Amino acid sequence: METKNLVVPGDFLGTSEEFIVGDGVYDERGKIYAAVVGEVKIEDKRISVVPRVGTPPLPRAGDIVIGRVEDVKENVVVVSIACIQGCENRSVATSERGIIHISNIKNSYVTNLQQEFAHEDIVRAKVIDAKALRLSTEQRNLGVIKAICGRCKSSLVRRGNVLFCETCRKVEMRKIADDYGKVVI
Ligand code: ZN
Numbered sequence: 001m002e003t004k005n006l007v008v009p010g011d012f013l014g015t016s017e018e019f020i021v022g023d024g025v026y027d028e029r030g031k032i033y034a035a036v037v038g039e040v041k042i043e044d045k046r047i048s049v050v051p052r053v054g055t056p057p058l059p060r061a062g063d064i065v066i067g068r069v070e071d072v073k074e075n076v077v078v079v080s081i082a083c084i085q086g087c088e089n090r091s092v093a094t095s096e097r098g099i100i101h102i103s104n105i106k107n108s109y110v111t112n113l114q115q116e117f118a119h120e121d122i123v124r125a126k127v128i129d130a131k132a133l134r135l136s137t138e139q140r141n142l143g144v145i146k147a148i149c150g151r152c153k154s155s156l157v158r159r160g161n162v163l164f165c166e167t168c169r170k171v172e173m174r175k176i177a178d179d180y181g182k183v184v185i
Helices: none
Strands: 002-007 012-015 025-028 031-034 038-043 046-051 064-072 076-084 097-101 122-129 134-136 143-146 156-159 162-165
Touching: 012 046, 025 046, 064 097, 076 122, 097 122
Parallel strands: 097 134
Antiparallel strands: 002 038, 012 031, 025 031, 038 046, 064 076, 064 122, 076 097, 122 134, 122 143, 156 162
């Protein structure tokens, strides 16, 4: 096995007389070219280009994701998903927004979403429908993990079951994850 330098799509790698076409390459009239950005790998005359960057992960049902609240509507919270827990160093392969429906916030009945989430909250949620990107925060470890004061934008600290602003003394309600404030992001 042999590894060469980085190639980009269209780079000429050799001829079909020298090599057998592998993955990440294409053959055009007997000439083999790179089809992806990556490193050339030759194994028993079989030539491939191994992609340099892995495909970013897509959220799957059951995944725990971290995101930021974009909007709080009457019945849903709109979340931009930043990463999948466990793959924090790789962004997700979607720019789609996740949705937390009012019935998936917590085990008890929710009447006012404004008392559970606010714009710019950082949340941890579970994917319950990967196709529609529906999320849930029903478990104790799910919900808001970081929030700022709606009045002065200071970070809110947890006081029992509510959040408190040490700057302007405002008290805010949230669906708090049980490790609120202890998470380093
Ligand atoms: Zn404040």
